[in-house]
Amino acid sequence: MNITSQINSWLQTGSTSATQADIQDELDFHLESRTQEFIKHGLSPEEAKEMATAAFGDRNAIEKQCRSIQRGAMIWVFPTLLSTLILAILTIGFLAWSVLALQAKNAILLDQNTQFMSASTGGLIAPPEISTSEQDLGGTVVDVDGNAIAGAKIVLVHKSWPNGRFQMNSVTTETLADGRFVFDKVIAVDQKNEFLVTVFAEGFEMRSEYLDTFDKKNATMVDFKLKPVEKISFTFTDSEGNSLPETNILVMSRKSGTKEHLMYPASANQCQFHTDKSGQVTLPFFEKHDIVKFGVLTQTKSAMLMQPLRTKQPKPCC
Amino acid sequence: MTQSKKIPLLQGTLDLLILHTLRSGPMHGYSITKHIRTVSDEVLQVEEGSLYPALHRLEKRGWVKSHWGVSETNRRAKFYQLSTTGKKHLATETQAWDQLSQAVDRILMFEP
Numbered sequence: 001m002n003i004t005s006q007i008n009s010w011l012q013t014g015s016t017s018a019t020q021a022d023i024q025d026e027l028d029f030h031l032e033s034r035t036q037e038f039i040k041h042g043l044s045p046e047e048a049k050e051m052a053t054a055a056f057g058d059r060n061a062i063e064k065q066c067r068s069i070q071r072g073a074m075i076w077v078f079p080t081l082l083s084t085l086i087l088a089i090l091t092i093g094f095l096a097w098s099v100l101a102l103q104a105k106n107a108i109l110l111d112q113n114t115q116f117m118s119a120s121t122g123g124l125i126a127p128p129e130i131s132t133s134e135q136d137l138g139g140t141v142v143d144v145d146g147n148a149i150a151g152a153k154i155v156l157v158h159k160s161w162p163n164g165r166f167q168m169n170s171v172t173t174e175t176l177a178d179g180r181f182v183f184d185k186v187i188a189v190d191q192k193n194e195f196l197v198t199v200f201a202e203g204f205e206m207r208s209e210y211l212d213t214f215d216k217k218n219a220t221m222v223d224f225k226l227k228p229v230e231k232i233s234f235t236f237t238d239s240e241g242n243s244l245p246e247t248n249i250l251v252m253s254r255k256s257g258t259k260e261h262l263m264y265p266a267s268a269n270q271c272q273f274h275t276d277k278s279g280q281v282t283l284p285f286f287e288k289h290d291i292v293k294f295g296v297l298t299q300t301k302s303a304m305l306m307q308p309l310r311t312k313q314p315k316p317c318c
Numbered sequence: 319m320t321q322s323k324k325i326p327l328l329q330g331t332l333d334l335l336i337l338h339t340l341r342s343g344p345m346h347g348y349s350i351t352k353h354i355r356t357v358s359d360e361v362l363q364v365e366e367g368s369l370y371p372a373l374h375r376l377e378k379r380g381w382v383k384s385h386w387g388v389s390e391t392n393r394r395a396k397f398y399q400l401s402t403t404g405k406k407h408l409a410t411e412t413q414a415w416d417q418l419s420q421a422v423d424r425i426l427m428f429e430p
Binding site: 022023025026027029030032033034036037055056057058059062065066069070150151174175176177 | 346347348351352365366367368370371374375377378379380383386389391393394395396401402403406
């Protein structure tokens with residue numbers, strides 16, 4: 001999509017009145033067509049209109065529902081139109097806030113030290129305060145021509161250190177029709193957060209990006225531009241060379257040139273592929289010369305581990 | 319036309335009917351309701367207006383795409399068509415529906 005048509009699209013979708021007029025026009029067209037159909041069946045124009053209105057249901061309620069759905073969609077469109085401005089404001093605001101937050105944190109630490117000292121003489125230690133300030137992490141997925149890719153699976157692994165303890169969890173979402181995705185309130189802004197964002201879009205290369213939002217305070221957006229790829233078949237064997245039929249396989253990494261795209265065991269359950277009876281699986285996420293590492297999950301007493309798997313040389317498929 | 323008793327649509331099946339109807343190509347909302355009415359011999363009772371929130375929701379999820387065009391009566395109309403992800407979703411939902419309907423059939427046919 002070129003810049004002019006993108007702007008036209010924003011203007012069309014972004015204008016509330018235009019959207020409302022479009023919804024009304026769409027419903028009007030239905031009622032007019034249905035009225036004409038009843039007239040063809042021998043009803044008078046008045047009777048036909050009455051019948052069409054009755055068959056349609058509560059027009060006001062339907063129009064309201066459509067507007068509400070469209071408003072939801074516009075939440076995505078407006079930030080695109082104003083993204084530069086918003087990012088600039090956010091960056092300035094974030095920097096100012098960080099200075100204040102650091103000052104406040106120092107004050108809290110000083111206060112906790114004071115409380116600890118009083119506790120050692122018989123008082124109770126107050127629990128440390130944890131900020132509930134949170135931010136969204138989002139982005140876009142487009143192809144090399146800039147066209148949105150809808151329905152791409154986004155796997156997010158979130159590393160954090162609340163109260164000094166390491167924690168890692170994983171969530172997934174999908175891109176919407178305009179290629180955008182968002183994870184709501186995953187960034188605790190006054191704590192160290194690190195994210196691995198991996199995208200799987202059928203027919204496009206698998207990619208991942210690593211974000212450290214504490215060091216780069218405006219790193220709340222991640223955009224992927226994906227190259228198209230062909231399907232490739234992989235055959236999996238155990239250490240003795242026997243094929244592994246009906247097995248859940250995980251992608252551990254994809255190395256393309258010098259760049260390595262990763263998946264962590266924490267997100268393993270979110271993205272598994274199943275081999276067929278001959279131990280083969282066909283995947284539409286890799287280029288012919290990629291070095292792809294796969295694994296299977298194994299449960300130990302303390303954790304789920306990703307066990308690397310042997311693969312025969314991949315061959316282009318289909 | 320068969321004048322059998324009209325049956326209210328089961329909750330959640332309207333999306334499946336819309337996506338299935340759109341397999342034949344881009345259609346406006348009125349054509350979609352007409353198709354559902356005609357093919358079901360007017361047995362399925364769909365409040366016609368309820369189609370539009372469903373269409374907008376499907377569009378938001380990326381399962382259908384829309385564009386404004388001109389209808390067969392030379393009037394401006396909004397046309398919907400299946401997207402690639404919509405086709406995949408339809409395949410999954412159709413399979414789920416087949417399994418459900420076969421399971422219900424088996425229970426109804428069971429003679430103790």
